[in-house]
Amino acid sequence: MPSVAAPARTPGGRPSGGLLPPRRSAVILRIDNLVKHYGQVRAVDGLSLEIGEGEVLGLVGESGSGKSTVGKCVLRLTDPTAGTIELAGRDITRLSRRAMRPLRRDMHMVFQDPFSSLNPRFTIEQIVGEPLLRHKVTDRRGVSERVPAMLEKVGLRPEMRSRFPHELSGGQRQRVGLARALILEPKLVVADEPVSALDVSVQASVLNLITDLQRDMGFSCLFITHDLSVVEFLADRIAVMYLGKIVESGPKAEIFAAPRHPYTQALLSAAPVADPVRQRERRRIVLGADVPSPVDPPPGCRFHTRCPLAYDACRTDEPPLTDARGNGHPAACHLITADRIPDAAAHR
Numbered sequence: 001m002p003s004v005a006a007p008a009r010t011p012g013g014r015p016s017g018g019l020l021p022p023r024r025s026a027v028i029l030r031i032d033n034l035v036k037h038y039g040q041v042r043a044v045d046g047l048s049l050e051i052g053e054g055e056v057l058g059l060v061g062e063s064g065s066g067k068s069t070v071g072k073c074v075l076r077l078t079d080p081t082a083g084t085i086e087l088a089g090r091d092i093t094r095l096s097r098r099a100m101r102p103l104r105r106d107m108h109m110v111f112q113d114p115f116s117s118l119n120p121r122f123t124i125e126q127i128v129g130e131p132l133l134r135h136k137v138t139d140r141r142g143v144s145e146r147v148p149a150m151l152e153k154v155g156l157r158p159e160m161r162s163r164f165p166h167e168l169s170g171g172q173r174q175r176v177g178l179a180r181a182l183i184l185e186p187k188l189v190v191a192d193e194p195v196s197a198l199d200v201s202v203q204a205s206v207l208n209l210i211t212d213l214q215r216d217m218g219f220s221c222l223f224i225t226h227d228l229s230v231v232e233f234l235a236d237r238i239a240v241m242y243l244g245k246i247v248e249s250g251p252k253a254e255i256f257a258a259p260r261h262p263y264t265q266a267l268l269s270a271a272p273v274a275d276p277v278r279q280r281e282r283r284r285i286v287l288g289a290d291v292p293s294p295v296d297p298p299p300g301c302r303f304h305t306r307c308p309l310a311y312d313a314c315r316t317d318e319p320p321l322t323d324a325r326g327n328g329h330p331a332a333c334h335l336i337t338a339d340r341i342p343d344a345a346a347h348r
Contacts, residue, residue: 028051031074032084033046033083033084034046034082036070040296041294041295042244042295043244045066045297049239049246049249051188052220056234056236058234059071060241064291065244066241076092087187088187102135108131108180110181114176115173118176121164123163124160125147125162128150129147131183132184148161174206177194185217186219195230228267229271237250243292243302247331248261249329254329260336261342262285262309263307269284270285287306288308289306299315301332301334313334
């Protein structure tokens with residue numbers, strides 16, 4: 001992941017974190033006890049989170065943790081098994097497709113693969129302008145007037161509107177995906193690994209673009225990724241997911257400075273840093289065993305089969321997500337409820 005310049009942000013202009021739920025902004029997305037099972041696969045198994053107005057929440061975890069399933073449930077691309085999802089105070093969990101249709105202009109997704117998510121038979125103008133027509137915001141003449149301005153906003157030349165996706169680079173295609181997602185000025189954007197399929201050389205420019213667009217347009221964002229360096233740059237708050245559950249969440253600065261869950265500590269210890277001296281001094285936490293199957297997750301704490309700090313209670317009792325210090329940084333670890341500070345690196 002290339003280094004990226006820190007974006008200019010006004011301290012009071014966006015929420016910097018706090019309790020989950022956020023304290024100082026209206027709640028745009030509220031998820032309560034979300035469950036999504038695919039047959040015997042327990043992809044998401046009781047997840048709750050909230051995103052405030054104009055806030056970026058980074059949802060982090062390994063492949064197979066259920067992150068993308070959360071995003072699909074939020075946008076109702078797949079129906080949840082249980083739980084509730086509220087968008088700007090309205091419960092959308094069980095709405096029919098017809099009832100969901102007018103709400104979709106307020107919520108859009110940026111997909112991981114910028115090629116397969118674009119219709120190869122459509123021009124760029126048709127792709128970006130399609131939401132305007134589907135939601136009857138304007139006619140085709142209005143599309144021709146509005147699309148060039150949107151393309152310029154995402155860093156593409158207006159004359160590129162006549163091209164097809166195969167004529168663009170990966171970074172340009174992802175900019176088209178961003179333009180399509182933002183043309184209706186939605187309240188919520190779900191970005192599912194939006195830079196992981198791009199060359200490293202263009203990842204930073206796309207991330208800077210997303211940051212600038214989010215600051216200027218003020219949309220809330222659920223940013224799904226496995227890359228901690230991305231959320232460190234982009235997010236206001238972070239939620240760490242493991243085997244279908246949130247194991248830790250809090251303000252970005254708190255998570256990086258003082259991670260509480262042993263899994264978060266292991267993820268951070270594996271993330272590369274630019275300073276070679278810090279990299280050599282860092283205590284690397286190597287987790288034992290493989291990630292358990294979501295078909296049959298372990299009893300008790302789901303992380304106990306890989307945790308160097310696990311003891312008897314971890315193998316039998318599921319730890320609650322506890323904000324022991326009351327500062328908006330909860331974690332699900334028995335050591336925290338026992339008023340101890342987990343340090344997985346000390347037991348590597």
